[in-house]
Amino acid sequence: MDCGVGSSGRFNLYSAAKLREAPSLYSLCLDSVKDMILFGDDDLSCLYQLLTDIIDCLIPRLPAIALQKFQDALPVNHENEYEVAAGSQRKRKRCENFETAWMTLYKSRFSGFRLIKPMDCSYCHTKRVGTHDFRNEWQELYWNSHIQKCLSVAAEKAVLPYFKGCLGEIKIPDSILLSMGYKQCGSYLEAEYSKLAYHCQHFGLYVRRLTLQNVLSQTETCHLFRNSKLEALVVQWIKSKEQVEGVGKLLSETLASLRFNHCKLSSEFVTTLEGSSNT
Secondary structure (H helix, E strand, O other), X not given: OOOOOOHHHHHHHHHHHHHHHOOOHHHXXXXXXXXXXXXXXXXXXXXXXXXXXXHHHHHHHOOHHHHHXXXXXXXXXXXXXXXXXXXXXXXXXHHHHHHHHHHHHHHHHOOOOOXXXXXXXXXXXXXXXXXXXXXXXXXXXXXXXXXXXXXXHHHHHHOOOOOOOOHHHOEXXXXXXXXXXXXXXXXXXXXHHOEHHHHHHHHHHHOOEEEEEHHHOOHHHHHHOOOOOOOEEEEEOOOXXXXXXXXXXXXXXXXXXXXXXXXXXXXXHHHHHHHHOOO
């Protein structure tokens, strides 16, 4: 192509540069699959029949909510024809891809991230029959930090004098929803996704550590986190017997650490705490 030196030459050079920047058909197809995962309600397990190389390229492109849905759809004892040939090394690579994706999402969203060594993947390192479940600590860190942000929003609203509603009905700001990957479009169900109860129900399973303000120390909070396996709990500014009872209902067999900050606990409060404990 003759680019010349005049205005037409500059135009041709500019056009060539823009063409080089245009997304490839492959990239556009991956984005289409990403949107299907994000907004679709169909069974996603069929996507694992895609070529392994395609899946490996798809995983890092997914926002948090899509990555969670895609990982949840992984069939039990999944192996496509390509992974059967590759053996356990390919399975381990798949687990590492998920871990790396969660680590990247965590670091990009939450500042001051804590460097840790993720726990060994039991799916990769032991023979487990009938399950592919494994503990991905980066995934836990992501959703634990997400829920903590949601609780901070809830505490700010619940402490207001005119607040009379349920904690679970508190709306989560759009900024948090967008950071997860939710988009405002035809399939965006604001009434469902924007409530605190939805986030606790779907992501509370990954919560291991929580810090609760006194206004959140109530029976409803225990209900919101009924599926959680808390290992550490910090409560702040406890002032009333009702709040102590709320803390007691959060205690469980998995809880290894309980700390009170800025709390003056009388002997009566301690007795109430022991009496309301679920352990």
